[in-house]
């Protein structure tokens with residue numbers, strides 16, 4: 001059976017539907033009206049999307065609590081947000097692999113500001129590497145640690161933030177990924193934690209709706225975002241990502257901030273790439289999906305599936321991450 005034509009037609013129509021019907025963006029003034037003096041807790045704020053969120057929120061007059069592992073990096077971000085006009089900024093150095101301790105960042109926020117309006121649960125351990133190529137990744141303790149950071153601590157934060165958010169009629173945003181919707185080549189552990197995140201938080205959305213809670217919850221379905229660190233790593237690996245598949249960190253953060261106000265169940269960015277990935281997974285037979293993805297992501301110039309080459313590729317990226325002091329994960333070579 002030739003499934004290609006209907007697949008392509010369906011892909012085109014789905015893409016057109018979403019591209020042609022975007023929600024109208026909010027103006028800067030509208031954002032400031034909503035965000036002025038709101039207390040926002042950003043977890044994973046020392047780099048990437050979290051850092052950019054801090055800068056944009058500072059510009060709209062929000063009060064910020066910034067959490068990440070590395071205090072030095074947090075201090076740099078704090079300096080940046082103060083320059084942008086933020087007057088109330090606090091930082092907490094915390095490692096979310098301590099699940100039980102996670103609620104401490106909420107308690108501290110309440111102690112400082114007396115309320116919480118927005119929880120931005122954005123921290124994640126990434127670790128772009130093949131599961132089979134790196135034996136330390138197959139250790140149960142390592143896998144469990146990544147689950148603690150990427151999933152269990154988010155649940156703990158939601159549980160402890162909820163009473164405060166009910167009081168403020170607030171909102172929570174969880175940064176998930178298209179890796180929460182379909183498999184992602186060379187990211188199996190990350191991918192499984194994001195699937196867990198989607199499963200848990202989409203179900204929690206239903207419970208919040210069922211009990212008519214004033215608290216809403218958005219799941220960020222995010223594709224590849226060219227953050228400062230990641231784009232250097234990808235460039236150093238010799239990879240090029242097409243523009244349509246690459247998200248801009250500023251646009252991504254802006255979309256997330258708008259979602260605190262419009263409160264959709266899902267915020268998808270970059271739209272076309274994530275929709276195509278999602279559609280491919282549901283439309284293509286599984287084996288064709290896998291083959292297509294391997295072909296897209298194998299190192300340029302290799303023959304066959306290029307698995308060995310891909311491992312060398314990953315090692316190059318790890319060297320760069322180390323130099324950048326980019327703490328993307330918890331492995332022995334994750335830039336610490």
Ligand SMILES: *[C@@H]1O[C@H](CO)[C@@H](O)[C@H](O)[C@H]1NC(C)=O
Nearest residue numbers: 100101102103104105107160
């Ligand atoms: C935060 O406060 C809650 C409610 O009082 C408490 O149950 C929890 O143990 C506290 N978290 C930490 C890490 O101390």
